Amino acid sequence: MRSSFTVTQMASIASVSFTEQACSSEASFWAKEFNVPVDDTRFPRLEVSPSGLALCMKDCLPMHVDFRVMMHEQSPVGPTEKALLRACGREPGMHVIDATAGWGNDAAVLASSGINVQMIEHDPVLAVLLEDGLQRLNQQEPTAPVHLSLHTIDAWAYLDALSPPDYPDVIYMNPIHPARFKMTHNQKSLSPLQAFLSTIEDPLGLLKVACARVQKRVVVKWPTHFQPLNKPSYVLKGKSPVRFDVYFPSSL
Numbered sequence: 001m002r003s004s005f006t007v008t009q010m011a012s013i014a015s016v017s018f019t020e021q022a023c024s025s026e027a028s029f030w031a032k033e034f035n036v037p038v039d040d041t042r043f044p045r046l047e048v049s050p051s052g053l054a055l056c057m058k059d060c061l062p063m064h065v066d067f068r069v070m071m072h073e074q075s076p077v078g079p080t081e082k083a084l085l086r087a088c089g090r091e092p093g094m095h096v097i098d099a100t101a102g103w104g105n106d107a108a109v110l111a112s113s114g115i116n117v118q119m120i121e122h123d124p125v126l127a128v129l130l131e132d133g134l135q136r137l138n139q140q141e142p143t144a145p146v147h148l149s150l151h152t153i154d155a156w157a158y159l160d161a162l163s164p165p166d167y168p169d170v171i172y173m174n175p176i177h178p179a180r181f182k183m184t185h186n187q188k189s190l191s192p193l194q195a196f197l198s199t200i201e202d203p204l205g206l207l208k209v210a211c212a213r214v215q216k217r218v219v220v221k222w223p224t225h226f227q228p229l230n231k232p233s234y235v236l237k238g239k240s241p242v243r244f245d246v247y248f249p250s251s252l
Contacts, residue, residue, distance in 0.1 A: 012044070012123065012124075012125055013034060013036060013044050013045050013046050013055075013125055014036060014039075014042035014043060014044060014045055015031070015036050015037050015038065015039035015040075015041075015042040015045040015046075016028075016030045016031040016034065016036060016037075016038050016039075016045060016046045016047075016048065017038065017039065017040035017045050017046075017047050017048070017056070018038070018040075018047070018048045018049070019047065019048070019049040019050070020049065020050060022050070023048040023049060023050065024038075026048045027048045030046055030048065030053075030128070034046070034124070034125075043056065043057055043058040044056060044057050044058075046125065046128070047062055049062075051064075052064055052132050052133075052135075052136055053128060053129055053132040054129075055125065055129060063103075064129060064132070064133065065103060065104050065129045065130050065132065065133030066133060066136070067104065067108050067111075067133045067134065067136075067137040067148065068136070068137055068140050068141070070104065070105055070108035070109070070112075071108045071109075071111060071112040071137075072112070078239060079237075079238055079239045080238030080239045080242060081109050081238075082238075083236045083237060083238040083243075083244050084106060084109055084110070084219075084221070084238065084244060085109065085110070085113060086236055087217075087219045087236045087244035087246050088110060088115070088170045088172060088217075088219050089169065089170060089216065089217070090113055090115070091115070091169075092113065092114030092115065093114060093115075093116065094115050094116065094169040094170065095115075095116050095118070095168040095169050095170075096110055096115050096116065096117045096118070096168055096169060096170045096171070096172055097117075097118045097120060097159070097168045097170070097171045097172065098110070098117055098118065098119045098120065098172045098174075099120045099155040099158075099159065099171055099172065099173050099206065099210065100120070100121075100155060100172075100173055100174045100175055100176070100200065101119035101120055101121040101126070101130060101150070102121070102126065102174065102176075103126070103129075103130075104119060104130050104133065104148075106172065106174060106221070107119050107148060108148070110147075110172070111146075111147035111148045114147060115147060116147045116149075117147060117148050117149070118149050118150075118151060118168070119148060119149065119150045119151070120150075120151050120153060120155045120158050121150065121151075121152060122152070122153060122154045122155065124152065127150065127152040130150050131150055131152075134146070134148060134149075134150060155173075155200075155206060156205070156206055156209055159171070159206075159209050159210055159213045160209055160213070162213045167213055167214055167215050168213075168214060168215065169214070169215050169216045170214065170215075170216055170217055170218070170219060171210040171213065171214045171218045171219070172218075172219045172220075172221075173200075173203070173206065173207065173210065173218065173219070173220045173221065174220075174221040175200035175203035175206065175220070176200070203220075203229055204229045204230060207220060207229050207230065207247065207252065208252050210247075211247055211248075211249050211251065211252040212249070212252075214249055215249070216248075216249075217233070217246050217247060217248055217249075218246070218247045218249075219244055219245070219246055219247075220232075220244070220245045220246075220247070221238075221242055221243075221244055222242065222243060222244075222245050223241050223242060223243075224237070224240055224241045224242060224243050225241065228245045229245070230247070230251070230252055231251070232245035232246055232247055232251070233246050233247055233248045233251050234246050
């Protein structure tokens, strides 16, 4: 299943592998795109199988993006998911930009409620996995409306280039700031995945750009024990340790 994605950044993977001989040409394609070898002994690597693409990390099961599971089999009934929907406004048909898509979990929660979500992801590996997940979703549910789309670009550059007719109703941010991973042993265990997450060195700067390019509000997912990026218009608490800080365009 070859994605239409074109790699424009240095890859954060060491190699590409395949699980069956029938997938070898696909693996060679991605190895060339990412400028890495075909090798099933290196980590992290992109794995090609008949069921799609997956990220393989040492001592972890292969990880792939499955929007069908996230949207339909994992019902958004938890306190954090409910807080996310309330913060964004839960209006079917509204336009939300998820500026830091990551693995697509929050975008899937929003899309499952009929919200049209544009995902922005700058990491080329995650973008390929997201695109692969979208293609499989379209194949699995060819007649169902898909409320998800993807742009592989730096969020700051994408938002800054928007013209007023294209301003979304809501911009959502989950900036994985480096300071969030310096505190505890448990957080250190997340370090292998940090290379693939949307780390924003200047989340306040991105917030200011977002507030200047949105119609209704900007929603920032942020740790409960961290000071907000700026004084929010209001706050909704999810399940600890996260909350949702909401900013109106005029608040910055």
